[in-house]
Amino acid sequence: MLTLERLIITQGAFRMTADWQADQGARIAVIGPSGAGKSTLLSVIGGFFAPQSGRVLWQGVDITGAEPGARPITTVFQDQNLFPHLTIAQNLGLGISPKLRLTAQDHSRIDAALDRTGLAGFGPRKPAQLSGGQQSRAALARALLRDKPILLLDEPFAALGPALKAEMLGLVTELAQENTLTVLMVTHDPKDALAFAPLTCLVAGGVAHAPQPTADLLANPPPELAAYLG
Amino acid sequence: MADRAVTLIAAGLAAAILLLLLAPLGALGLKVQGFELSVAELAALRFTLLQAALSAMISLALAVPVARALARRRFFGQDALIATLGAPFILPVIVAVLGLLAVFGRAGWVNDGLAMLGLPGFSIYGLQGVVLAHVFFNMPLAVRMILHGWQAIPAERFRLAASLGFTPAATLRHIERPMLREVLPGAGLVVFVICLTSFAVALTLGGGPRATTVELAIYQALRFDFALPTAARLALLQLALCSATFVVASLISLPTGFGAGQGRKGGPPAPKGWRRGVDALVITAAALFLALPLLAVFLNGLPGLADMPASVWDATVRSLVIALASTVISIGAALVLALATAQGRGWAALAATMPLAASSLVLGTGLFLILQPFFRPADLALPVTMAINAALSLPFAFRILAPDARTLYADYQRLGQSLGMAGAAWLRWVVIPRLARPMGFAAGLVAALSMGDLGVIALFAGEGQATLPLLVQRLMGAYRMEAAASAALLLVLISFALFWAFDQWGRRYADT
DSSP states (O other), X not given: OEEEEEEEEEETTEEEEEEEEEOTTOEEEEXXXXXXXXXXXXXXXXXXXXXXXEEEEETTEEOTTSOGGGSSEEEEOSSOOSOTTSOHHHHHHHHHOTTOOOOHHHHHHHHHHHHHTTOTTOTTSOGGGSOHHHHHHHHHHHHHHHTXXXXXXXXXXXXXXXXXXXXXXXXXXXXXXXXXXXXXXXXXXXXHHHHHOSEEEEEXXXXXXXXXXXXXXXXSOOHHHHHHHO | OTHHHHHHHHHHHHHHHHHHHHHHHHHHHHHOOOOOOOHHHHHHHHHHHHHHHHHHHHHHHHHHHHHHHHHHOOOTTHHHHHHHTTGGGGSOHHHHHHHHHHHHSTTSHHHHHHHHTTOOOOOOSSHHHHHHHHHHHHHHHHHHHHHHHHXXXXXXXXXXXXXXXXXXXXXXXXXXXXXXXXXXXXXXXXXXXXXXXXXXXXXXXXXXXXXXXXXXXXXXHHHTSOOHHHHHHHHHHHHHHHHHHHHHHHHSOOOOSOSOOOSOOOOSOOOOTHHHHHHHHHHHHHHHHHHHHHHHHHHHHTGGGSSOOHHHHHHXXXXXXXXXXXXXXXXXXXXXXXHHHHTTOHHHHHHHHGGGGSXXXXXXXXXXXXXXXXXXXXXXXXXXXXXXXXXXXXXXXHHHHHHHHHHHHHHHHHXXXXXXXXXXXXXXXXXXXXXXXXXXXXXXXHHHHHHHOOSHHHHHOOGGGOOHHHXXXXXXXXXXXXXXXXXXHHHHHHHHHHHHHHHHHHHHHOOO
C-alpha cells in the first residue's frame, strides 16, 4: 500500500497538500489543470523534491528520506528517459545495474524485456534510431527490468499520436496487471484516464484529492474539474 | 547520488585555489618593505598601461573593418579563415615573436623592402614592437568577437534598412554603430587585460628602462638583482592591476565570441563597386599579416629541423611532461567545479574564475618567496610551473565546460537519480561521454597553452632545465637564430598537434 501521510508541499508561493492511500496494484490517473501540481506530486513520491512536511510510506515503511534510486519506484519522465550516447541494451542494463556490470543472465533478461515490449533486435541501436513510440517502449522495458512495485508516469506519451498513445496505454495496463504494479499516471486527457485507470486523483486548488472511481468522477465532476474539462 | 562527493571535492579544490592565490599574496605582503614606487617602477607601470591601451585600441581599429568585411562577404575558404583566427590563442608567444622578427625585424622582409625603396628602416624593439606583437595576437580575437556582434544583428533589420533605401552610411549609423558601441568596450577590455600581464613579448621585444612591463620588471628584480622586496612590491602592484580589471570585467558583460546565433543567416548587405575591392584588400591584408610570420617560422625552421642540439629534445620532453600534467590537473579541476556549479553551487564558479585576478609572475614570485628558504628554486621548477599553468588555464577550461555541464544536469540528473547511478558509474557512463566534446576542446587548449607558456618557468629554471619555449628564447638571446627557428617550428608543431589530438579525442569519443 502506498501512503501519502499529511503531505504538505511548497515551492515558492505554491502550496499543495495530499493525504491518502492507494492499494497495491491500483492504477490511478492524476488529472487537473496545468500548474496545479500534478508533476510536483510525482516528484515528491519519486524522491526528486522533498515535501515541507508529512511522509511517504510503502507497505508501512517510511521512504520520505530515501534517494530516488533506492525507492521501490520507477519513474518514466515526459522526455529524456534514455541516454542518447548509450545503446538501447545499455540503457536497459542500467535498470539492472546502475554500474552497468552485466552478467550473461542479465543480458538474457534484457532480451526478454525487449521481446515483451515489441523491441526484439533493437538492443544494439542508439535511441536516436528509434521512433518516439519505440523510445517509450524502451523506457517501459527498463521499468520492467528494475522490477519495482510502483510505476510513476509523468506524461511520457504526451508527444505521441492518438493511436500510438492508445497502444502504449494498453501495454502499460498489461504490464501493470502482470506484475501487480501500483501506477500513477499524469495526464491531460480524461479519455486516457477512462481507458487506463479505474481510479483518478484530481489535483486542483492546492489539494491532491484522494483517488475516486474515474467514471463517477468524470460523470459528476466537482466545480474545479468541471471548469478544467470545459 | 554523487552530489555530496562532487560538492566535497569541489570545496577542497576551491580551498586549494584560494590557498594557491592567497599564500603567495601573504608571502609578498610580508616581504614588501614600502609601497613607494621608484622611478623605474613607475616607468614600468606607465609602460604597462600605455602598451596595453595602445594594443587594445589598435587591435580594435584594425578588427572592425576586417570583421565587417567578413560579415558581409562570402568567399571560398571563409569558414577556414574564421576558424584560423582562433589559432593565435594557442600559438606559443615565443614562436610568434620569432616570426614577427623575421618579417618586421632588422633584417626582415619589410625592412628589406623599405631599403630597396630607399626608405628608412623600422625597428621592432621597444614600444612599437611590443604593440605589434600584441596586435598580432589580439586582433584576430577582436575580429571574432566583433564578427559575432555583426552576425547577431537580425537579418530582418538589414532587410528593413534596404526597404527604406538606407545608404551604407545610414546603415552604419542606425544599425551597426549601436552594435559596435555595445561590443567594443568589452572586446577592448579583454585585449587590455591580456596585454596587462604580457611577459614573453616584453622579454623579447621590450626591455630597457623605456619598454619594461611590470611583469618583466618582477622577473628582472628577482632573477638579476635578487631584490626580493622590490619583486614583492612589483608583484603586489601587478596583482592590484589584475584584480581591478577582474572586478571591472565582472561588472560589464564581456562578449564571448560564441553563443546563441538565432534567426536567419544573412548578415549585412554586401555593397558592390569600390567597397568590394576595399573589403577584398582588407581581408587579404589581415590574412597576410597573420600568415606571413608563421610562414617565416616555417621557412627558417625547416632546414635545421633534422640536426637540432640535444638540448632541444630534453626541453621537448620537459615541456610535454608539464603540458600533459597541467592539462590533467586543470581539466579535472574544471570538470569538478563545472559539475558543482551545475548543481547550483555558485561559489564553485567563483573559485574557477578567480585565477584570472593573478598572473604567472605574481604567483611565481610569491611561491618563490615561500619555497626559497627550504628548496633550491631549480628543484621545484617543473612542479611549480605545472601548478601555475594549471591554475591560470582553469578559468578558460571552466568556461568551456560549464554550459554543457549545466545542460547535462538539466536534462539527465533526474534520470540518473531515478536509476540510482552514483559516483564512478555516473561519471563513466554519463558525464564523460556527454562532456567529451568540450572536455577534448578544453584539454587541447590547456595543453597547447601550457606547452607554449613562457612565464614562471623563466623565474625558476636552472641551466639544464629549460622548457622548449624558454630554450627558444635562450637560443635567440645567444643569436643562434637558426637553431631557435627550428626549435620554434618544433614547438608550434607540437602545440598544434596536442590541441588537435585532444580535440579529436573529444569528437570521436562523443558519438551520440
